[in-house]
Amino acid sequence: MTENSYRAQAGDFNPIIADHRIQGISRPSLSYWQDAWLRLKANARAMVSLYIVIALLFFTIAGPYIWTVDPAFQDLDQVSQPPNIDRKATLIKPYPIWDGSTGTVDVKDSETLYLAQAANTESVRLLWHVMPGAEGYRLYRNIFPFEQGQSMGLPLFTTFSPQNRLFEDLLDLTPRTFYYTLVALNATGQETSEVVNIAVEVQRVLTIEQAVSKGLVDSAEEVDVGDVVYLKLHPMGTDYLGRDMLARLMYGARISLFIGIFAPLIFVSFGVLYGSTAGFMGGKIDQVLMRFSDFVVALPFLLFMILFKIAFGIGPGESGVMPMLIAMVVLSWPSTARLVRGQILQIREEGYIAASRLLGAKSRYLIMRHMIPNTMGVILVTITFAVPSAIFTEAFLSFIGMGVAPPTPSWGSMCFEGIKTMLTHPHELIFPALLISITVLAFNLLGDGLRDALDAKMRSRE
């Protein structure tokens, strides 16, 4: 058979049976988002951050339903208490007015200054013997041990009659050790060097009436004098007004995260519309729009946040969250607009846009179908990075007293209140500051991860 002798047969024109084993797709095809998700999943830091963000949202949204303590309730028995404090309180009879008698305690002649009764949070009853040469006495109370030459603390009581040798301290007693110092006064009322002191361990007590009115026990019949009841639980302690920190942190999270998430969502959406319009229209309109956004960028951000805040004004009973949100949106959109415009200008020149236009696509369709979806990655990354900066701005403004109005808790305003008592009650600053830091950190790391996953151009070179 030579080359020329081949004759076509009918069977030659039958379609070849496709061999799927050869042509089969070895891996399922991935859409852009599936691919991004896989890449994000491989990034351990970003995934941990994602879980933290989800946990924070749970804390904010579901938290108040699980921990149903009123954040405005003032537990005056427990003001500025750190977490995990001893909550035991012993029930006692209502205290009668003291007549100066000593109760159950044995009078110790060896000590000049002594307690008449066991000290408790209702009263500390002090008696003392005559001090040599004393024409009067002055009593001090301190929270630090007595030290020669140092302050003796709060002057509670002064008398110029040497017969008067008793004092009942009822002032703001808390379950801790108090150091009382008694100074003898001379005839002219000057303090002499005759000093005695005593350390008093104060026990927390409640009368049965108080326990009932605070809702710690159901009825007076259930309990008896001498029983131990437990004060309200505050897992994260209380603030300077005795309000529960955990409940306040949860409600504060609502404010902080509300601003932190909604402000970026709104201003990024506006920026996307503005920027895509400018980029798509081009020419004069683009120039005018972008010049205007340049002006807005030039406004000093924090100064204008404050200006807008006072311009909107806060009525009585308002929290001032909406003015802050609006001010943030008004001032923050230009950076997104600029970014999106740049992206749109790039995409506008792509071949598939020309093809789509050739097929008769209208502008609206082009923007909605091609341009915005193609910039979606960049937009998502921008939102993620805008969240921490919005949370920061809220915290910053609340911290200088220009943010959320006082009764409403926000993490920033809690920090503002906490920093005043930083040295004595550090937990009031540490918890809100820690939450702000964790939230900002989580969103920053998530943003890094999203950028690596979504945006090939901005991928950090690591």
Next chain:
Amino acid sequence: MRAYLLKRIVQGIITVWFIASATFVAMHNVPGDPLMDEKATTEEIRKNLMQKYGLDKSLFEQYIIYLKNMSQGDFGISFTQQNRQVNDIIREHFPVSAALGILAITFAAFGGILWGALTALYRNRLPDIVIMFLVILGVSVPSFVFAALGQLSIVSVNNLVGFSLIPVAGWGTIWHMLVPSMVLGMSTMAYLTRLMRSSMLEVVNTDYIRTAKSKGLPATQIFLQHQLRNAVLPVITVLGPAIAAITTGGFVVEMVFAIPGLGRYFVEAVQQLDYTVIMGTTVFYGAFLVFMVIIVDVIYGFIDPRVRVG
């Protein structure tokens, strides 16, 4: 170059006008009026006062007068402190903020460049990991926490040496400025470190570094003369916005450390609704920031001639 400069200055002036107008509009929407405090006044006295401050004129007339005064650099007289001109207040308090800001930006820029270069040099090794961890911490912790920590550390240092080595708060000597400016520059430094690192890593892969290597230049010379100098360029561009962030971010630091700067004064003025001081300070800050950005851009134009063309 001259045309570029002129264009930028004209743009800057228009921007300042926009800032002034926005301030005017915002302040005229503030609820209440400047004479609200004078409750005991009769209608006549009130009218006279309105006339004195020009508040009886139409809004447009007030706006024109306001712009005229602003353009002549006259910010008016403080409402709460009748014997003080706003100009005097700015003259007195701004240098404090500026000194703090300059120290903070110096600290941030040198720190950022140094740490950024180090991380790039020790890429993916221990120094890089440690510094980048600190950087993430630096951008995630709010400035007031740093301020509080700064004060605490001053106290413990003072306790350690036994006398007041560094003052805890206040203003006066270079010692007062040290810790506040570090706190103020912290987040900017973290940001610049990040930027410097990626810029350094980008430069490593360029042709001129390869050429320098193939020429047989010593590694230190390549690092200092080729890599570092080129990598610093993008860092300089963000210095303008960074100055803006630092000068207005001074509020917190000035409050915590009791520094008599303009930021703290502004916050006080807002609390007392001192209209002229608020407007004057805002416009002054705005103008300052606009021209700082221009100056940085012009300097950048000298360093990198490519930008002048664009």
